Amino acid sequence: MKQITRAGIALMALSLVFQAKAGGYQLNDYSVTGLGRSYAGQGIVGDDYSAIAFNPAGMALMESGVQTGLSLINLRADVDALKTDDHKKMDFWAPIPEFFGQYNVNDKLSLGLGIYAPFGLKTVYDSGWFGEDTAILSKLDIIDINVAASYRLTPQWTVGAGVIARYIYGHMTNAIHKYGDAGTSDFELDGWTKTAILGIMYEPTENTRFGLSYRLRSTQQVKGDHKIEGFSGMLAGQNGVFTGRASPALPETITFSAYHQYKQVGFSGTARWTHWSQSFPEFVMTSDAPIMRPYNGAKVSKYNYDNSWTITAGIDWYYNQNWTFRFGTGYDESPTHNDSTRTIRIPDNDRFWISCGFSYIQKGWQLDVGYAHMLARTSKALEESDPDSVPVKYKNMQSHILGIQYQYRF
Numbered sequence: 407m408k409q410i411t412r413a414g415i416a417l418m419a420l421s422l423v424f425q426a427k428a429g430g431y432q433l434n435d436y437s438v439t440g441l442g443r444s445y446a447g448q449g450i451v452g453d454d455y456s457a458i459a460f461n462p463a464g465m466a467l468m469e470s471g472v473q474t475g476l477s478l479i480n481l482r483a484d485v486d487a488l489k490t491d492d493h494k495k496m497d498f499w500a501p502i503p504e505f506f507g508q509y510n511v512n513d514k515l516s517l518g519l520g521i522y523a524p525f526g527l528k529t530v531y532d533s534g535w536f537g538e539d540t541a542i543l544s545k546l547d548i549i550d551i552n553v554a555a556s557y558r559l560t561p562q563w564t565v566g567a568g569v570i571a572r573y574i575y576g577h578m579t580n581a582i583h584k585y586g587d588a589g590t591s592d593f594e595l596d597g598w599t600k601t602a603i604l605g606i607m608y609e610p611t612e613n614t615r616f617g618l619s620y621r622l623r624s625t626q627q628v629k630g631d632h633k634i635e636g637f638s639g640m641l642a643g644q645n646g647v648f649t650g651r652a653s654p655a656l657p658e659t660i661t662f663s664a665y666h667q668y669k670q671v672g673f674s675g676t677a678r679w680t681h682w683s684q685s686f687p688e689f690v691m692t693s694d695a696p697i698m699r700p701y702n703g704a705k706v707s708k709y710n711y712d713n714s715w716t717i718t719a720g721i722d723w724y725y726n727q728n729w730t731f732r733f734g735t736g737y738d739e740s741p742t743h744n745d746s747t748r749t750i751r752i753p754d755n756d757r758f759w760i761s762c763g764f765s766y767i768q769k770g771w772q773l774d775v776g777y778a779h780m781l782a783r784t785s786k787a788l789e790e791s792d793p794d795s796v797p798v799k800y801k802n803m804q805s806h807i808l809g810i811q812y813q814y815r816f
Contacts, residue, residue, distance in 0.1 A: 435479065574597055614667075720735075728768065731762075732761075
């Protein structure tokens with residue numbers, strides 16, 4: 407029963423440590439130019455259209471145009487059972503696409519549209535592995551459709567805002583072994599909500615600028631199917647398709663960025679604070695499945711996330727009019743440091759990364775390529791509040807992120 411409920415509880419709020427290069431389940435992977443410098447200078451460097459998502463005030467730095475890109479994330483880890491000799495390797499890829507478009511009405515007002523994934527997760531274990539009663543597939547897709555605008559108040563000050571329609575889809579599966587019989591649990595829930603982002607940019611000189619943005623917290627009302635199947639005999643009555651519901655919260659963030667160009671080199675940095683403690687102290691999942699009746703149809707799980715920081719620094723080398731090369735590094739603080747509450751679905755821990763990339767520019771278009779390598783500390787997922795959980799240890803946790811992006815300016 408707890409295995410069933412855990413799948414739903416994790417559905418909208420859990421992720422693997424590397425999925426986002428940001429604590430918890432945030433994603434940054436909607437700018438390949440940013441990927442090359444570890445996302446330093448978010449929204450204010452002025453070399454792609456992702457300011458629509460990071461800080462809409464930075465739209466003032468770009469001409470009218472469009473961009474589309476794709477990042478591929480490879481996740482790897484050694485997973486060891488702590489009470490047995492069982493061992494599992496995790497190794498799979500996850501794609502993250504993005505699209506942005508911008509039109510400058512005049513020299514003060516710019517309008518833009520962004521479609522991207524600000525949060526997400528994917529973890530995949532093989533069916534039959536030693537922790538299959540806890541998790542097999544965990545997949546969370548969150549898509550923002552962001553209509554944004556920026557307005558230049560003075561040569562130094564620009565403001566921006568975006569109104570966001572947010573779609574969330576989750577799919578989670580796990581096995582159920584109960585009284586000698588075996589079944590499966592399969593959750594699929596989705597829903598829409600709305601949120602917003604605000605931004606401001608200050609340019610004291612032509613080559614120096616600072617940006618501050620605030621993305622609001624959002625709460626989704628999601629609903630869908632909770633499918634139980636595979637039981638026979640006396641447990642056959644557990645099978646069926648039932649209604650599942652949840653109200654997951656996504657945290658607010660405050661991001662400060664800075665950028666300065668000296669001759670042929672640009673220096674950038676970003677500090678982002680994420681208010682996890684407000685959004686994820688606990689998670690409640692409800693289902694009409696008979697197996698949930700002892701819980702009155704609802705199960706509450708406490709995770710007690712802490713607020714977290716992400717710090718990055720990057721360098722752009724403007725080699726000539728056609729070529730730009732980038733390098734970056736970053737530290738990402740996890741919202742959880744407690745082995746006792748960490749779960750198989752979120753073996754999250756602090757991580758460090760380095761990155762590089764380049765752009766090739768011709769008149770009217772630009773090709774961007776970026777790569778990042780991330781390492782995370784060894785962690786244990788004990789989930790001591792659930793005696794039926796499988797305690798595991800994650801070693802050699804790392805991720806490779808490769809992105810390619812195309813821009814066209816009108």
